[in-house]
Amino acid sequence: MTLKPCCKKDKVFNRPHEGRSLCRDHFMESFEKTVKRTIRKNELFDSGDKIAVALSGGKDSSVVLYLLKKILGERRDIEIAALSIDEGISGYRDPTIQDAKDLCEELDVEHIIVSFQEEFGETLDEIKKSGAPLGMCTYCGVFRRYLMNREARKWGATKLAVGHNLDDEVQSAMMNYINGDVGRLRRSGAKTNNPSGGKFVPRIKPLFDCPEREVGLYAILRGFEVRFDECPNFGGSFRSRVREFINDMELESPGTKYSILRGFEKIQPLLDENKEKLDEGEVVDCEICAEPSSDGLCKACELAQKLGII
Ligand code: SF4
Numbered sequence: 001m002t003l004k005p006c007c008k009k010d011k012v013f014n015r016p017h018e019g020r021s022l023c024r025d026h027f028m029e030s031f032e033k034t035v036k037r038t039i040r041k042n043e044l045f046d047s048g049d050k051i052a053v054a055l056s057g058g059k060d061s062s063v064v065l066y067l068l069k070k071i072l073g074e075r076r077d078i079e080i081a082a083l084s085i086d087e088g089i090s091g092y093r094d095p096t097i098q099d100a101k102d103l104c105e106e107l108d109v110e111h112i113i114v115s116f117q118e119e120f121g122e123t124l125d126e127i128k129k130s131g132a133p134l135g136m137c138t139y140c141g142v143f144r145r146y147l148m149n150r151e152a153r154k155w156g157a158t159k160l161a162v163g164h165n166l167d168d169e170v171q172s173a174m175m176n177y178i179n180g181d182v183g184r185l186r187r188s189g190a191k192t193n194n195p196s197g198g199k200f201v202p203r204i205k206p207l208f209d210c211p212e213r214e215v216g217l218y219a220i221l222r223g224f225e226v227r228f229d230e231c232p233n234f235g236g237s238f239r240s241r242v243r244e245f246i247n248d249m250e251l252e253s254p255g256t257k258y259s260i261l262r263g264f265e266k267i268q269p270l271l272d273e274n275k276e277k278l279d280e281g282e283v284v285d286c287e288i289c290a291e292p293s294s295d296g297l298c299k300a301c302e303l304a305q306k307l308g309i310i
Pocket of ligand 1: 087136137138140141231232233234235
């Protein structure tokens with residue numbers, strides 16, 4: 001396919017689904033425009049917001065923090081802080097936590113760091129060594145989401161900005177279709193529709209419309225440290241298989257990811273209109289930690305109890 005160049009400068013990126021190739025400046029401009037459009041279209045921010053950015057130190061969350069500072073930094077009615085969770089995955093998380101610290105210092109942003117070790121008395125590596133029966137991503141995901149929400153709320157956050165990009169969203173939508181989890185499908189999107197209960201900090205996703213490759217290139221061109229090593233626990237999971245399948249489809253038919261996402265955006269309002277029929281259940285306080293749960297015991301306490309760490 002012949003792509004139309006944006007101008008006479010050297011090209012850094014091809015967008016086959018748009019039939020265009022872009023130089024550095026046009027790529028950066030168009031990427032930032034996409035993020036601003038996502039913010040506007042989904043009304044991600046309100047006056048008086050306190051935004052906690054979930055910062056792993058990886059490319060996605062670093063780009064979110066950088067762009068929110070760039071776009072909202074001058075507004076006196078909006079406050080931004082970063083929140084990092086150190087799961088304790090040696091050789092993988094340590095360097096990204098350091099990158100997160102460096103970025104916060106450079107951008108002059110308050111940085112809160114919480115670790116599995118402090119909170120649960122064990123790192124993820126130690127949980128793995130203890131012969132825990134489930135996949136590490138289950139413990140990691142549940143404990144991380146739990147701490148993120150709790151710490152963001154403690155800081156007074158009105159929104160939790162996460163680095164989920166278009167690829168992540170398409171994978172999640174497909175996983176929810178496959179699992180038949182219509183409730184979760186309804187609650188996802190650029191602005192999370194939380195189940196009722198004031199203890200959940202609403203999540204927002206400024207990179208919702210940005211493909212992973214574009215986020216990576218933007219991070220590199222902005223001069224961020226981009227690490228390509230994957231977590232040692234990654235692979236073989238349901239998500240990684242769905243990711244592989246969608247990437248193959250995208251290669252065969254460019255634009256597949258966008259069409260899955262646009263389809264999901266058409267379905268979501270219909271689900272919202274019928275949410276009382278979806279039987280999503282009540283949100284109640286966990287009897288152990290008082291964090292939100294669906295049946296009196298939150299997922300984090302349930303897993304921690306089974307591991308014998310609480
Ligand atoms: Fe955690 Fe799994 Fe991601 Fe590793 S791959 S950081 S264990 S969720």
